[in-house]
Amino acid sequence: MANTATLRASTRDAEDHSEGTVARMIEEQTAKLPSDTFLWAAAASMGIALFLRLTDRKDESLFVGQWAAPFLLFGVYNKIVKVSGSDRSSSR
Numbered sequence: 001m002a003n004t005a006t007l008r009a010s011t012r013d014a015e016d017h018s019e020g021t022v023a024r025m026i027e028e029q030t031a032k033l034p035s036d037t038f039l040w041a042a043a044a045s046m047g048i049a050l051f052l053r054l055t056d057r058k059d060e061s062l063f064v065g066q067w068a069a070p071f072l073l074f075g076v077y078n079k080i081v082k083v084s085g086s087d088r089s090s091s092r
Contacts, residue, residue, distance in 0.1 A: 027081045030074075035082070038075030042068040 019027075049065030052058075 030078050031082050033078060035075055035079050038071045038078060042071035042075070045071060 045064055045067040049061045049068075052061035052064060
């Protein structure tokens, strides 16, 4: 009996905080990408930044080097979406 009440409360809470259609569409598309895509993108941005720094293009190097962190964050977000889904109410 308590489990049923808890499930109803959880479902109601999930429906109150559900994702929008744009977020759901983006997550459906990005979930198709392999997780290591973002890791390789981060490594590539660091390599390009190193090359730019070695060729005395400091401003461009700093700009491209800062892409690594967002790529890694996108990868973490992508992994979370794949593992647990973004919207609890849509899976029920």
